Amino acid sequence: xxxxxxxxxxxxxxxxxxxxxxxxxxxxxxxxxxxxxxxxxxxxxxxxxxxxxxxxxxxxxxxxxxxxxxxxxxxxxxxxx
Amino acid sequence: xxxxxxxxxxxxxxxxxxxxxxxxxxxxxxxxxxxxxxxxxxxxxxxxxxxxxxxxxxxxxxxxxxxxxxxxxxxxxxxxxxxxxxxxxxxxxxxxxxxxxxxxxxxxxxxxxxxxxxxxxxxxxxxxxxxxxxxxxxxxxxxxxxxxxxxxxxxxxxxxxxxxxxxxxxxxxxxxxxxxxxxxxxxxxxxxxxxxxxxxxxxxxxxxxxxxxxxxxxxxxxxxxxxxxxxxxxxxxxxxxxxxxxxxxxxxxxxxxxxxxxxxxxxxxxxxxxxxxxxxxxxxxxxxxxxxxxxxxxxxxxxxxxxxxxxxxxxxxxxxxxxxxxxxxxxxxxxxxxxxxxxxxxxxxxxxxxxxxxxxxxxxxxxxxxxxxxxxxxxxxxxxxxxxxxxxxxxxxxxxxxxxxxxxxxxxxxxxxxxxxxxxxxxxxxxxxxxxxxxxxxxxxxxxxxxxxxxxxxxxxxxxxxxxxxxxxxxxxxxxxxxxxxxxxxxxxxxxxxxxxxxxxxxxxxxxxxxxxxxxxxxxxxxxxxxxxxxxxxxxxxxxxxxxxxxxxxxxxxxxxxx
Numbered sequence: 001x002x003x004x005x006x007x008x009x010x011x012x013x014x015x016x017x018x019x020x021x022x023x024x025x026x027x028x029x030x031x032x033x034x035x036x037x038x039x040x041x042x043x044x045x046x047x048x049x050x051x052x053x054x055x056x057x058x059x060x061x062x063x064x065x066x067x068x069x070x071x072x073x074x075x076x077x078x079x080x081x
Numbered sequence: 082x083x084x085x086x087x088x089x090x091x092x093x094x095x096x097x098x099x100x101x102x103x104x105x106x107x108x109x110x111x112x113x114x115x116x117x118x119x120x121x122x123x124x125x126x127x128x129x130x131x132x133x134x135x136x137x138x139x140x141x142x143x144x145x146x147x148x149x150x151x152x153x154x155x156x157x158x159x160x161x162x163x164x165x166x167x168x169x170x171x172x173x174x175x176x177x178x179x180x181x182x183x184x185x186x187x188x189x190x191x192x193x194x195x196x197x198x199x200x201x202x203x204x205x206x207x208x209x210x211x212x213x214x215x216x217x218x219x220x221x222x223x224x225x226x227x228x229x230x231x232x233x234x235x236x237x238x239x240x241x242x243x244x245x246x247x248x249x250x251x252x253x254x255x256x257x258x259x260x261x262x263x264x265x266x267x268x269x270x271x272x273x274x275x276x277x278x279x280x281x282x283x284x285x286x287x288x289x290x291x292x293x294x295x296x297x298x299x300x301x302x303x304x305x306x307x308x309x310x311x312x313x314x315x316x317x318x319x320x321x322x323x324x325x326x327x328x329x330x331x332x333x334x335x336x337x338x339x340x341x342x343x344x345x346x347x348x349x350x351x352x353x354x355x356x357x358x359x360x361x362x363x364x365x366x367x368x369x370x371x372x373x374x375x376x377x378x379x380x381x382x383x384x385x386x387x388x389x390x391x392x393x394x395x396x397x398x399x400x401x402x403x404x405x406x407x408x409x410x411x412x413x414x415x416x417x418x419x420x421x422x423x424x425x426x427x428x429x430x431x432x433x434x435x436x437x438x439x440x441x442x443x444x445x446x447x448x449x450x451x452x453x454x455x456x457x458x459x460x461x462x463x464x465x466x467x468x469x470x471x472x473x474x475x476x477x478x479x480x481x482x483x484x485x486x487x488x489x490x491x492x493x494x495x496x497x498x499x500x501x502x503x504x505x506x507x508x509x510x511x512x513x514x515x516x517x518x519x520x521x522x523x524x525x526x527x528x529x530x531x532x533x534x535x536x537x538x539x540x541x542x543x544x545x546x547x548x549x550x551x552x553x554x555x556x557x558x559x560x561x562x563x564x565x566x567x568x569x570x571x572x573x574x575x576x577x578x579x580x581x582x583x584x585x586x587x588x589x590x591x592x593x594x595x596x597x598x599x600x601x602x603x604x605x606x607x608x609x610x611x612x613x614x615x616x617x618x619x620x621x622x623x624x625x626x627x628x629x630x631x632x633x634x635x636x637x638x639x640x641x642x643x644x
Contacts, residue, residue: 016212017200024205065389068268071209071229 001056005081010049013072086216087116087247093223103135107155110182112247130535134507136166141511150177157195168206172498176235185245186214208236216249225262232264234387281415287356296323297361297405306409319347323497326487342479346431348641361405364394374637384408450623457484468520473505473529476558481524503532527553537589540615549617586617593617
């Protein structure tokens, strides 16, 4: 199936290992991270991850749900290019 | 008052009502073991012989009781040996908390002696994990660990505590200041009335409804609600491997097991159902077979606690994000009484065919060597379906699942998702500690028993009366079966030359008996059941027996083979 470009915004606790937890979800599903940016938001202790991936549209819903399983992840939004 | 991190850990565990843990000491966890020495009246510690045994015993304890199981290990190899058990607990949704020692914080990242990045290694196989480097974190982190392990879909949590944090003193929180972590589920709202009504309408209008029972029914203790729904609307019930014992086998509405080695009717008639109510199960590939041909004519009502499971493999007509008990309780008043005699008759017909072509020869053979199924069948009759059966992985596991008639909940303990060989003995030890009044019987192959055979020493030292039944065919039987059916009988490294298991047991001061003849089987099982001590039976069974029915890997459930 045709791949599309997706932009993900993840809000999470600003803590050790969160990047690994998130990246593990991508890698075990064989999504390559094309672009990644992480920064603490204005709200102290909350980080914002911005991630770009290429993916088949049918797989995005499940990816989102798997990311939402991570205890430290507070919010996930995904938009297509 | 000041206390050490290790003492705080003990206090925190007592607050979580932990009274049993399985573990193995070593350098980096020694301060914790030293604190444990003073807490032996509150927390019983069972010394395992391999850390994998600790994690799996914690699983067995949890699955027999519903409580959180706890395993304790040192850093490095102690910690890495836990990983198989942790991965098992993740796939089978078992709440366990593993606590590991770690090298002192200043040594982290230096390749210190017995340093391993266990937190990094267990990220993919835990619900949550955390490294404590400061003793004052212990009360809250332990509280959070247990909350995460229990909450929602249960699972494993690992806490790694550096050695210096274990000895560090800190100001002990006053009783009422002790932090209690509470989980907030961000993805669960009220069950919407509209969704419940849609589900009930589907059930009420169905002519061929079917209930699939998963492990979630046992985890949420929804057995009564399940029986009520099945009886009210007269719906046949099929179980996944892990759902076994949630619904009594002797009940008229119970039709057997789904999946690769499930019963004929449940497999072939799944695709004839017009409505399927899937309760606390996740449509694993061993259940669905080829997904594109599974349940194409059915509307699926999926009651599931994990949002990530809804729509993962099967798109439900109605998804109810709830634990099995809540979901069934909400649904029950909306479901009307009904009767489906013709639909039930089709299962009866399928069972008669399976009985004729498979079961009869399996459970009541009159010649040849002892068969696995006849041992299980006899055991089921002798224990009247009341025992806890802890099986390993392979042919004997499928035989135990197929031919033991489970009549009580939490009675079938097996490694479903991960398929962990070596699971049964340590899991049974954990289960027996949790349910000392119940008969706990290991069903294991000659391959699986040798993967954690050292745990016989635990049964010996603790005099814990697990009964071990080895169904010994001198083969890795399930792999051999696949080689026979799908690899042109090229038996590549599946035949085993085994030790004398009765002598091995004897070395552990455990009594046992070798059984090779059908005439001696019944008396041998009686002798095993009569003792209140650990016991081992080495039963030599037909070497090249196969498990049928079988849905070949990648085939649809319609293609289930009876031979």
